Amino acid sequence: MAEDILKTAYDPARFREAGHALIDQLARYLQEARKGQVPVLHYQHPDKEWDLWQAYLEKGDPKDLFERILERTTKVQHPRYMGHQVAPPIPLASLAALVGGVLNNGMAIYEMGMAPTAMERLLTDWLCRKAGFGPEARGFLTSGGTLANLTALLAARRSRGREDVWNKGYTSKQAVLVSEAAHYCIDRAARIMGMGAEGVIQIPVDTNYRMDPAYLQQAYDQAIKKGLEPIALVGSAPCTATGSYDPLEPLAAFCRQHNLWFHIDGAHGGAAILSERYKHLMDGVAGADSLVIDGHKMMGMPVLTTALLFRNGADSYNTFSQQADYLLSESEEEDWYNGAKRTFECTKLTGIFSWFAVWKTYGEELFTAYLERQYDLAREASELIRSRPGWELACLPQSNILCFRYLAPGMDDTTADQLNGAIRQHLLEAGTYYIVQTRVSGRSYLRTSLMNPLTGISDIRSLLDHIEGIAKAIPLSGN
Numbered sequence: 001m002a003e004d005i006l007k008t009a010y011d012p013a014r015f016r017e018a019g020h021a022l023i024d025q026l027a028r029y030l031q032e033a034r035k036g037q038v039p040v041l042h043y044q045h046p047d048k049e050w051d052l053w054q055a056y057l058e059k060g061d062p063k064d065l066f067e068r069i070l071e072r073t074t075k076v077q078h079p080r081y082m083g084h085q086v087a088p089p090i091p092l093a094s095l096a097a098l099v100g101g102v103l104n105n106g107m108a109i110y111e112m113g114m115a116p117t118a119m120e121r122l123l124t125d126w127l128c129r130k131a132g133f134g135p136e137a138r139g140f141l142t143s144g145g146t147l148a149n150l151t152a153l154l155a156a157r158r159s160r161g162r163e164d165v166w167n168k169g170y171t172s173k174q175a176v177l178v179s180e181a182a183h184y185c186i187d188r189a190a191r192i193m194g195m196g197a198e199g200v201i202q203i204p205v206d207t208n209y210r211m212d213p214a215y216l217q218q219a220y221d222q223a224i225k226k227g228l229e230p231i232a233l234v235g236s237a238p239c240t241a242t243g244s245y246d247p248l249e250p251l252a253a254f255c256r257q258h259n260l261w262f263h264i265d266g267a268h269g270g271a272a273i274l275s276e277r278y279k280h281l282m283d284g285v286a287g288a289d290s291l292v293i294d295g296h297k298m299m300g301m302p303v304l305t306t307a308l309l310f311r312n313g314a315d316s317y318n319t320f321s322q323q324a325d326y327l328l329s330e331s332e333e334e335d336w337y338n339g340a341k342r343t344f345e346c347t348k349l350t351g352i353f354s355w356f357a358v359w360k361t362y363g364e365e366l367f368t369a370y371l372e373r374q375y376d377l378a379r380e381a382s383e384l385i386r387s388r389p390g391w392e393l394a395c396l397p398q399s400n401i402l403c404f405r406y407l408a409p410g411m412d413d414t415t416a417d418q419l420n421g422a423i424r425q426h427l428l429e430a431g432t433y434y435i436v437q438t439r440v441s442g443r444s445y446l447r448t449s450l451m452n453p454l455t456g457i458s459d460i461r462s463l464l465d466h467i468e469g470i471a472k473a474i475p476l477s478g479n
């Protein structure tokens with residue numbers, strides 16, 4: 001019996017048959033989603049969703065599984081998907097991810113991932129060159145921007161911290177400086193590293209939600225006065241809520257002046273280094289000690305595909321080593337091919353298959369074309385929003401993220417918060433558009449990340465028309 005079930009489960013002929021059917025099904029799904037004639041999502045309360053899958057687990061037909069999954073998940077390929085920062089994956093990249101799933105080479109040691117290890121080196125070397133780093137730069141792929149940021153800060157501590165916390169534990173209090181608008185994972189990383197809330201020094205932003213470097217010196221001096229040891233400054237490229245890029249050049253200069261590690265969280269828009277038109281947003285990147293770029297955000301990759309790049313490759317080898325001079329003591333030559341010595345993970349995804357396949361097949365131009373189109377679209381959409389009465393932008397877009405709100409003339413902020421919250425809930429439940437919301441300067445804004453190259457300005461126009469229509473029907477307690 002056990003033999004039979006294993007034979008069946010591992011049968012290549014079944015794999016072929018099911019695989020052909022699944023690819024056909026997914027291709028139909030992609031066709032349908034891109035036409036945009038179906039809802040972007042069928043929102044359901046989490047408890048009901050749980051009930052539904054519980055019932056399926058007990059009585060459902062396994063043959064329906066993929067159909068049901070496709071029905072019950074959000075269609076990131078839909079032109080009216082404008083929500084979170086997740087790319088509609090380039091289909092070739094999705095196929096390459098399937099190859100990784102079949103081969104299951106975990107990459108913890110070189111011989112468990114020879115091809116992907118070499119590919120990772122090639123791709124990250126290329127990204128390092130694009131960032132303006134020199135030949136000693138090195139990088140690797142890791143599982144998401146959150147983990148990459150943590151890994152970079154661990155490297156920062158190893159390199160700049162006065163004490164050897166990695167081996168001896170904490171005796172002093174360290175801190176990182178970061179914009180108040182930065183992604184929460186920086187705060188989380190610092191707390192994981194034992195810095196506590198006090199160790200996350202938030203630098204105020206300007207009216208465009210970019211870190212204001214004018215506050216840096218004062219914040220640094222106050223930290224020292226409090227007995228903290230600042231080890232790193234983190235720039236956002238861009239920050240999550242409004243998509244604003246911190247001014248990286250003055251941040252790099254400040255780090256040089258104070259011997260701080262300069263980390264750039266480019267999870268969302270670090271890929272701007274590939275665009276002649278938008279790379280000015282990354283000016284100063286060559287002075288970074290480390291840089292994160294998420295492939296699954298602005299490079300069309302499936303989740304999770306993140307590059308972590310180090311200007312000085314040796315720093316990446318020291319992060320997790322028992323001895324800071326491990327590189328020389330353990331190995332005469334650079335063993336770039338034993339990835340797990342540098343990554344948080346032991347076994348990890350072969351996300352590189354997706355990135356490499358697209359890079360090789362379509363070239364760098366595809367990544368550039370994608371980012372530029374989406375960034376251009378946000379600018380066009382912002383003009384449209386500004387031209388319509390009743391609409392307000394939080395700030396002009398620097399990336400493909402837009403925050404805006406709808407409010408009637410004379411409406412107070414509290415009522416506007418209520419209205420925009422209700423609009424977003426209505427959109428979520430109707431499923432015709434997927435956008436999200438955020439709080440900016442203490443107020444509720446609608447937020448779109450224009451991730452889909454099939455989203456056009458006509459989709460934005462129809463979103464605004466639609467919102468204006470539903471806003472009229474929303475009862476407001478403050479009005």
Ligand SMILES: Cc1ncc(COP(=O)(O)O)c(C=O)c1O
Nearest residue numbers: 144145146183238239240267268
């Ligand atoms: C600026 C920024 N950093 C980090 C992250 C976290 O990246 P990930 O979701 O890949 O862990 C995000 C996610 O939205 C982000 O916007």
